[in-house]
Amino acid sequence: MLYSKLFGKTSKNITIDADSINAKLLSQAGFIQKQMSGVYNYLPLGLRVLKKIQQIIRQEMDAIGGQEILMPALSQEESWITTKRHHMDVLFHLQSQAGNSLVLNPTHEEVITPLVKKYTLSYKDLPVLLYQIQDKFRDEPRAKSGLLRGREFNMKDLYSFHQNVKDLDSFYQTVQKAYFKIFSRLDLSQTVLTFASGGSFSQYSHEFQTISSTGEDTIYYCSKCKIAVNKEIISQQSSCPQCGHSKLEPKKSIEIANIFKLGDKFSSAFDFFYQDKQGQKHPIIMGCYGIGPSRIMGAIAETSHDKNGLIWPASVAPYQVHLIGIDLFDTDTKKQTNDLYQKLLDANIEVLYDDRPQVSAGAKFTDADLIGLPLRLLVSQKSLKQGGAELKYRHSSQINILPFQEILAKIK
């Protein structure tokens, strides 16, 4: 991609709307643009990151047998009356011309439970493991943390339907492992399994909290077990729920995912049973498993940056290489830089090429730091004299000059 053509260039001025580090950096670097409180536009760079996060999550959900579907944003209010959740204060309510009372879904138990019921009759149809990657809506009175707390935000929500609690428990563990694979691929390894309150069916639910000095949440961490409890739990018990005796240490954090055992709460509300081998009716046992791609994008920005800008992990960087052309007024330099760009493209490497002729080297470096791609290549009259291009990783200050061929071999 030619940076001269890219929509959404860097701007030091787009800070007025920035209510958090992630909103500030992502807006300045041209990844997102605020529409209103808690609602964002994704510009080309930001959408590339969001899609890569979604794709990593999709792969890990497929790997544990999840099947992808897509449910609507709208549902009938009557489904929420059925589950007695129509008074939830984050629900956006609408009225249609035809006189229907509608809801903008903040979660999808009210949609998926009757949907799965239509296709599930006997134990042979179970388990059902369905997920979607879809936009949700919450009427947050104070959305003020950039992508961390949205009124419209992207979610992966998986729902599982089982014959019994044992099957649910086993799948619940499977999802936990898949989530940690996802966090590892996203370089969010400072993410901690956190015990949260479980509702009527289960003693605990679990959150996945990324430790971050700028986090809005506080978790209480057991350094022995490497798990934590959230605020609700610490008010009931001050010791680790796993080892029982460790002292728990408070840490600031960002919640990026959560999982719940729902039991038969929703299946019972929708009169959803299955027949076993003997033809006997049993309630369906459900679990739900959320993870927020847009929130993860915000969490990466919060936890992976320095004073100059963003530092993207290679797995979700919008492009892998930031190619910076200097001295492009010189015909030979321009030709050689264009050639390197073409060679990188031919090798299927994602490149953002700063080809702007009238921008200073210093301004280009500042932009590259702000945008935060993993690898920077700089071609100038000087670098060419020295035999090639300057190569520098975003997270390091070391610069090497290498011939083009060596660079290509290294990147591949």
Place this chain on the structure above:
Amino acid sequence: MLYSKLFGKTSKNITIDADSINAKLLSQAGFIQKQMSGVYNYLPLGLRVLKKIQQIIRQEMDAIGGQEILMPALSQEESWITTKRHHMDVLFHLQSQAGNSLVLNPTHEEVITPLVKKYTLSYKDLPVLLYQIQDKFRDEPRAKSGLLRGREFNMKDLYSFHQNVKDLDSFYQTVQKAYFKIFSRLDLSQTVLTFASGGSFSQYSHEFQTISSTGEDTIYYCSKCKIAVNKEIISQQSSCPQCGHSKLEPKKSIEIANIFKLGDKFSSAFDFFYQDKQGQKHPIIMGCYGIGPSRIMGAIAETSHDKNGLIWPASVAPYQVHLIGIDLFDTDTKKQTNDLYQKLLDANIEVLYDDRPQVSAGAKFTDADLIGLPLRLLVSQKSLKQGGAELKYRHSSQINILPFQEILAKIK
């Protein structure tokens, strides 16, 4: 994919909600499931089709220089007051807890115009060509045509921003060509450029109407120019707008896309100007270009089926091959069918494998016809004795028996 595990199996009973051929076939075959009037769930098969349609559109939009972004579903009502469109009867209105008046966007001029304004100062920044693939909302009082007229539906909308009318006109032609490439890749070649009323800025806008005996629209076709006019235009002129003398012939059709020259209608409302080389201010000239992936899925179902079920073009079929295992009680037959499945997967061919042990051959054929994948492979004790698998295309009645190796070579 093993059909025994697939969520959303065929059902002859799921017809109660079917308000149209596309809704009936797509519901029975397990592609979609109605949530309420004009609002659908996409099951795994349906979501695969939708994504393939989106990907074809995305490729052709990228090929003409479009950059993909993602705008929100929510916007402030005040933006719609600015453009005097807040009384449009298809607008869904919402009120937030914090007291904001919000709108669920049925189109995005009110969002993209102020967004692009933030990044566009001079003629050097133009043209700007942005598109998104996103879900839209329209409060249709009578949504009753399956995926053809939704209250929540998927759209690709591209918006172009130019220095002058000449640049707009040229890009408008480019999009027309790109759209016909898309329709050709989707096997919707019976789609006709249709002149529609143009509003205050331009004499005509254009629709893309797919001729279909079940269509809700009527177009008036010039067999000489192979273009048409819509109902609005025929009331003003009964001759072809292109050749001026042909008699126009009425045909039923489905509108799957449309393009408009907007001129400065929206840019002026948002006070969006650019500076030319001399520093003089000029209004930005805009165009918008819609195409509906979910509606296209419905249009393919309406126009490509027979009495037994759907007939998917290979470009958007959820899987390429329907592998049907017969006599799976026999160990050798089962092993050989499983082997063929694995070989197809290893060759990166998308296969739906009907591995159900207790379903009759006849029922499996009926399901395969209903689902409508392009190619069917059948393995049975008989076919193995005859040297391989039966190969049959969905659109033909001819059956050939071929050795596995030959089949693999043929499919690749």
